[in-house]
Amino acid sequence: MKSYVIGTAGHVDHGKTTLIHALTGVDTDRFREEKERGLTIDIGFAHLELPGARLGIVDVPGHRDFLGNMLTGSTGLDAVLLVVSAAEGPMPQTREHLQIAHLLGIRHGVVALTNVDRVESDFADLADEAVREELAETTGHEDWPVVRVDAVRGDGVSDVRAALGELVERLTPPPADPIFRLPVDRSFSVAGTGTVVTGTSWSGRLAVGDRVHVLPGGQEARVRSLQVHGTDRQAVGARSRCAAGLVGVGVDEVGRGDTIVSTAAWRTVERIGVAVDMLPGSGRVIEHGTRIRVWLGTREVMARVELPNRGKIVPGETGHAVLACEAALATRAGDRCILRFYSPVELLGGARVAELEPPRDWEERVHDWDAVLGPEAPDSAGAAVRLAAGRGIDQDGLRLASPHLLPEPVPGDWALRRIGDRWFDPDRLEALERELEAWLQGAHEAAPRAQTRSLESLRGAAAAGAADALVGAAIEGLAAAGRIIVEGPGVRLAGHKVLLAADEVRVRDALITAVRAEGLMPPPPDELAERLGAPRTLLNDLLVLLVEADELVQVTPEFYVSAEAEAGLRKAALEVMSGRDAARPTDFREALDVTRRYLIPLLEYLDNVGWTRRTEDGRVAGPSAPPSLP
Numbered sequence: 001m002k003s004y005v006i007g008t009a010g011h012v013d014h015g016k017t018t019l020i021h022a023l024t025g026v027d028t029d030r031f032r033e034e035k036e037r038g039l040t041i042d043i044g045f046a047h048l049e050l051p052g053a054r055l056g057i058v059d060v061p062g063h064r065d066f067l068g069n070m071l072t073g074s075t076g077l078d079a080v081l082l083v084v085s086a087a088e089g090p091m092p093q094t095r096e097h098l099q100i101a102h103l104l105g106i107r108h109g110v111v112a113l114t115n116v117d118r119v120e121s122d123f124a125d126l127a128d129e130a131v132r133e134e135l136a137e138t139t140g141h142e143d144w145p146v147v148r149v150d151a152v153r154g155d156g157v158s159d160v161r162a163a164l165g166e167l168v169e170r171l172t173p174p175p176a177d178p179i180f181r182l183p184v185d186r187s188f189s190v191a192g193t194g195t196v197v198t199g200t201s202w203s204g205r206l207a208v209g210d211r212v213h214v215l216p217g218g219q220e221a222r223v224r225s226l227q228v229h230g231t232d233r234q235a236v237g238a239r240s241r242c243a244a245g246l247v248g249v250g251v252d253e254v255g256r257g258d259t260i261v262s263t264a265a266w267r268t269v270e271r272i273g274v275a276v277d278m279l280p281g282s283g284r285v286i287e288h289g290t291r292i293r294v295w296l297g298t299r300e301v302m303a304r305v306e307l308p309n310r311g312k313i314v315p316g317e318t319g320h321a322v323l324a325c326e327a328a329l330a331t332r333a334g335d336r337c338i339l340r341f342y343s344p345v346e347l348l349g350g351a352r353v354a355e356l357e358p359p360r361d362w363e364e365r366v367h368d369w370d371a372v373l374g375p376e377a378p379d380s381a382g383a384a385v386r387l388a389a390g391r392g393i394d395q396d397g398l399r400l401a402s403p404h405l406l407p408e409p410v411p412g413d414w415a416l417r418r419i420g421d422r423w424f425d426p427d428r429l430e431a432l433e434r435e436l437e438a439w440l441q442g443a444h445e446a447a448p449r450a451q452t453r454s455l456e457s458l459r460g461a462a463a464a465g466a467a468d469a470l471v472g473a474a475i476e477g478l479a480a481a482g483r484i485i486v487e488g489p490g491v492r493l494a495g496h497k498v499l500l501a502a503d504e505v506r507v508r509d510a511l512i513t514a515v516r517a518e519g520l521m522p523p524p525p526d527e528l529a530e531r532l533g534a535p536r537t538l539l540n541d542l543l544v545l546l547v548e549a550d551e552l553v554q555v556t557p558e559f560y561v562s563a564e565a566e567a568g569l570r571k572a573a574l575e576v577m578s579g580r581d582a583a584r585p586t587d588f589r590e591a592l593d594v595t596r597r598y599l600i601p602l603l604e605y606l607d608n609v610g611w612t613r614r615t616e617d618g619r620v621a622g623p624s625a626p627p628s629l630p
Helices: 018-024 032-037 062-072 092-103 121-138 157-170 363-372 379-389 397-401 426-446 455-460 466-480 502-516 525-530 536-548 563-577 586-592 598-607
Strands: 002-009 043-049 053-059 080-087 109-114 146-148 181-190 195-200 211-215 218-226 231-233 241-247 259-260 270-279 292-294 299-307 318-330 335-342 347-356 418-419 423-424 484-487 490-493 553-555 559-562 612-614 619-621
Touching: 002 018, 002 092, 002 157, 002 241, 018 043, 018 053, 018 080, 018 109, 018 157, 018 490, 032 292, 053 157, 053 553, 062 092, 080 092, 080 121, 080 157, 092 121, 092 335, 109 121, 109 157, 121 146, 121 363, 121 586, 121 612, 157 536, 181 241, 181 299, 231 259, 270 363, 292 318, 292 347, 292 553, 299 586, 318 347, 347 363, 347 397, 363 612, 379 423, 379 426, 418 426, 423 426, 423 466, 426 455, 426 484, 426 612, 455 490, 455 619, 466 484, 502 525, 525 536, 536 559, 553 563, 553 598, 563 586, 586 598, 598 612, 598 619
Parallel strands: 002 053, 002 080, 080 109, 109 146
Antiparallel strands: 043 053, 181 195, 181 259, 195 241, 211 218, 211 259, 218 231, 218 241, 270 318, 270 347, 292 299, 292 335, 299 318, 335 347, 418 423, 484 490, 553 559, 612 619
16 A cells, blocks of 8 residues: 655644544644643644555644744655635745745645635635635645635535545655665653654665664664554555664664664765755845754754855855754755754755765865756766765765665666776776876886886875775776786886986996896995995886896895896705705705805795795795705
């Protein structure tokens, strides 16, 4: 059976609660003060069974002093039951409630013209006409049906029920969003159950036994029980008035303004980028730095407004802004919020969330904000990924960064690139490839005698915040295209060649000759530089170049031998270990004919490359050594 939630709206004393009682038999005024004063103070709840659909009904207070409670009850509604007294016609709260409904994206409704028994039919006709004018001016939906009703005597109640049934046929079921969210409007303790929270589920599905998170506090709990309109359920879906019994969280740890979510992908934020829609008749201007109230779901927080160029948004205009909130919000892209002036509390307009935690230099991002909130899912997802820049975004994060229900897997013709478990903008990958290539070009120019640069230094050259997966993909792409050459721990541009001056060639040749002549006991680099009359910086570059050319082998940072000497070292080491259970250092010293100063680093080198393995009794052949002498 389809499930929807509708809310009442209208001026105080126009008969909302009386009509709901006539429709459902439920008195939604729960408090003694409400019954004594005949004035709804807080939200109340009822339900109505219709052919093929179940309606949850939220009855909201009409008095302006309780507008905060009205906003709480307006969260997650599919439609509105607007109640207007024929004796008075549309009043200030009628308009304000309609404005709020419109700002929250509620586009469907039924009008109940009450108290028709108190006026002549001609006067009721005038009230009917005034309601339609108000609907057209405030929401643009003058086609809402207007039903005349006397809720006390029961006249017209069946017509209201029939109009709601026709309304349900026009409603679109919520998409099968996998992320459950329930803004909490009440919490209390029940003996034998523990903590119970109620609210209107906005999206997703929740089942008994599921783990949930309470935001913004971050507590975790388990769902012990679920009810919809007093009936036990094993699971609930979107657009249901439900109650959840929770294990693991106290009644003092969760309450109105909190949000229950089913995945750890949710995070609270204190900065949100929004598209603002100012009411035409607001009478207030939002300026840069204005302190306002932001109402999202069942939670209200204070915020400072940041505007492009420190400008302003006047009544009737739209614009972009960042709301720097003074407390955390659990939200996602596409959420609608109500904006009210800080003091006096006046309705300013509404906003839609476009980006979570935008950076300080956000003004150039608003084009992507418009795409995120646009009607096309591929464009929205692409913009959300662009906003994530080099960080990329995983599938759960993408669901929160776009208001559209995204398919899994995302179609291949969408302008997204998946690397590992994250999505990236293909243009961002290409830009990073160009950045790395340019850095490598500069590195070659800065050190022209070096054949390669370290692969790690290339990775470190990526822009701050770039995900490791994106950097790795950029390097792999450059290598696959033949634009760079990866040589072990080094990397170079494909066309890079070391060009040495004539005097540098002379020093290089003399260097390799000197190292070869000394076998396994060459002089240290400082001595070589002095002997050859070369700067140490030049010698360092030539040593690296010769190692990369496999003519020298680096034993330690200050100890280089020729490739021929290193090969002889390996052969001699095998001969020493042959026929012995384990070879001692003295055995190697005699065979190699080197001093202790050279012996220890040579043996440690053999250990490091796996040619030997050190044991308590001495050294034995390591994993990289052949099983026997060649």
